[in-house]
Amino acid sequence: MSGFDVRSVDLAALNSLTKYPSIPTYHALDPRNGGLVEEPVTFAGPVIGTEKVDGTNSRVVVLPDGTYLLGSREEFLYAQGDLIGNPALGIVAALRPLAESLAGTPAGHIRVYYLELYGGRIGGQAKQYSARGAVGWRLFDVAVVDDLDERLTWAPQRISAWREGGGQHWFTEEQLRDTGLDLTPRLFTVDAGSLPSTIEGMHGFLAERLPRTRVALDDSGLGGAEGVVLRTAGRSVIAKARFQDYTRTLKRRTR
Template identity: 45%
Template sequence: MTLLETLNRRLLNSATQYPKMPTYHKLERGLLTDDRNTVFPAHQPVIITEKVNGASARVVVDSSGDLFIGSRHELLYALGDRIPNPAENIVHTLRDIARDLPRPGDGLAVYFLEVYGSGIGSAWKQYTGRKGEYGARLFDAAMIPADALEGTAEQIAAWREQGGQKFATEKELAGITLVSDIPLTPRIATIPGAGVPATIAEMHPYLCVVAGETRVALDEDGFGNAEGIVLRTPDRSHIVKVRHKDYEHTAKARARARAKAA
């Protein structure tokens, strides 16, 4: 019997979910403020990656090669069709490539991927104009010791959201994609922490320059707009998301407020 077969699936599902990623500028009632959720160390490198807009997925692997495939919130498939669920075309897209992901020496390895393309999410037409076109990009990975699943569901959820999962560094992510041939989300640039725009007024135009168009289009028939970026340090001690829609919505709300006050 494999490690994955011995674990409680409800607890396994909770322990391997991706924790919430904060926005760079804080959101209050749906609008951004100039307060930031993180301030990057001035001299530390910050990696800018494209944030792909599809369905977040995960592949959980143990040392035997047994594996589960899940969406953001539920487990959809286990090796041998033990729990087949075709939701969001995640299983269809990941079933074959999941077997190439590295096995951990012990405990569990969790690989987080964005599955995108035809009919997946509201933004799928940005990437393709054709039916049946799907892609997947690795955006994170984590190691989870087996004893992390010994608590209650509430304890495990708190452990996860408080940073209990041991995430891969940028160097380790590069190694994973090298041996598995599964591409990472696009690396756009690396800048010093001091170069990250501090205010909304600075970040919005910067975002339009560095990530106006997607780098992961599946064909030439999509509209081609990027969702945004993720800013992360190489050791992943700081990580935040920056989305076009948040800045556009905030800019429109501020313009309406100014017009009303005039």
């Protein structure tokens, strides 16, 4: 896209195009009670397991002209050069230095860096990573959004369907490593046939593979982990498995 000017585009459309899509749970959620049912996501070939960090989803959006925006999962909080930024969750303060290092080179497309900002006072599990208020971030995905002349004119429903349907060009595992940024910890790579198919089996698998978080910010953290994200190398299939979902479901079965 030539002549990109963030002040002249539809910011609502831009925001929707660059939001992170929802990730399904590895075992499907029962809409009646929020528990899990014996219906796992189907993977094929090698599956990479990464730690799911419990913080707040954040975005560094590098625009076609080389400038950047910072956002939470739902909204933009800061544009490069602003005198004042939205202080929500400390995202702008924590990620502006990173954004400055990523911006600067016009590319003709949007590149979105998705990060988990965690620790501090972010969420109910911040003390798992630090009881002293330390804050950190980890990169977990990067998407490229192109054909902006067309996509920025789409109706909101079409943008949402495109986003949730995987319309973005996602970085592969190799490309994520090549960014040189701190990634969410890579825990294992297994063949899809090795993944447990039952809820009880996955509960045990999580405990074995991730007994404690790998991203503690100091030695004061309690050390509990949220769970694991399972993905293929090219991100064609992705799912999350959280300890709390499996623990809650299995407790219900014993009542």
